[in-house]
Amino acid sequence: ERQDPQAIEEARRWLKAHASWSTQRLFAYLAEKVAPRVTIEKSPSTVMKMAFLKRLQRDFPEARILHLTRHPRATCRSIHAIVKKTDEIRGFKRNIDPEHLWRQAHGHIMAFLRDWPSDRWMRIRGEDLLAEPDRYLPQIAQWLGLRMDEGAIEAMKHPEHSPYASLGPYNAPFGNDPGFLHHPYYTKRLPSRETMAGPMEWGAPRFSRETLSLARSLGYG
Template sequence: MRETDGAGAEPVFLLAPSRSYSTVTLALLSGHPDVYGFPELLIFTADTVGELLGEKAGWARPLRKSGVWRAVADLHEGSQDDDAVARAQAWLADRPEWPTTRLMDHLIGLARPRISLEKSPDTSSADATLARCMAAYPRARFLHLVRHPVTTQRSIHDHWRPAGRFRSEKALVAEAAAFWYLSHQRIIKALAPLPSQQWMRVRAEDLLTEPRVWLPRILAWLELDSNPEIIDRMLLTENWRFAGTGGSGRLLGGDPKFLRAPALRPIPAPGPVVFDPSWGLGDEMCERMTVLARSLGY
């Protein structure tokens, strides 16, 4: 029997591609006293803990692994100082054969009676990872967070360009467009068969511009209290237990820019769905993205 079997055990997964304001959204929701918001755990990118944290996982650079280190340290010891993180690393290293879902169950159990909330953009970046999530937690609730395609593209370009992963600017732009489009199509397809009460879609721009309007709606869906004092507390995103970069200054588990300055900030209005001609996106891709954006409320 899995540790999550039983009343009140099912987690909530925030599904969104990267650069969707998902870290600040997670920090907002984690301000509720009955929610435990994890950093990015990357749980569904591997079958076992050994695979998740192993050196063969080239994408799993130390900074990316630090989300799961922080979560284990915080839930085991209530601390994320260097010593607690080192002990968390050792604890994980002793369990390479554990299925990653067993690790997730363990963390959910430690977070009870609070509702566990997790977001890793990697979950929706491939069919296999999203399918693994939904198969492991078929009764979970899913929050589909969307962001305007044009502002998302600009953010992705700025985030990916310094890494030098692409042979040309044209290749970067094309990959970014496909990433936004395919991630949301994947999420939409996966959520479609679920009962309507099991998932909710929110525009990030609406939530971050009018949090006092949208937070009560999300909390009502989660069947949680939303009195004004709780909402005030939730707006202090800098108080999220995983805000900042830890005692060492080297821990992440979310968007580095937000973690280093985690106060809630205003964001610009999304504007029309008009793609920059200098990007050189093909007409067919622009049309597909426009149609999808309209279906998402833009």
């Protein structure tokens, strides 16, 4: 859990020495090292291709999947802002459709979960979780077999206490959402008032029928 330049260099040397390992072997090794704590994999790229999800099913058939959703307008606005800022830094413009990314990710997850045991996946709207953590965090903890006492739930509302909740050393400053790294605090939020109607901040005139249908199935009217 050290986050200093020396620890980063040690990690890089270890990775170089084990470069022949598959992703599955590396992840299984890390899971064994941190046991009995639960290992979490939250890379957005995992859900961008069905082939990636099939590998997850093959390599970790006992995994539990928490499908955390977010309103498509809010998600697309964030993607657009990140892409725009990155393009400005790099000096060129990419043609990335935020709506397509949102629809692709959640479409893949929903298709994949049709064949996943129902007791090993849970879906929750991120907006609901952030608005009522004391209601939803115990449910998630119980499902995962974790502590759900008052102290445990309170600790979950303080991500800033994590050694990874800040910018890293000069040789590895990132590794997480920059917005979170700059402000890693939970703030209770009111239920989302986002709408599916109207023009998009990223230039599209409206959401497609496919996106509207998928959004409704996830509870976003």
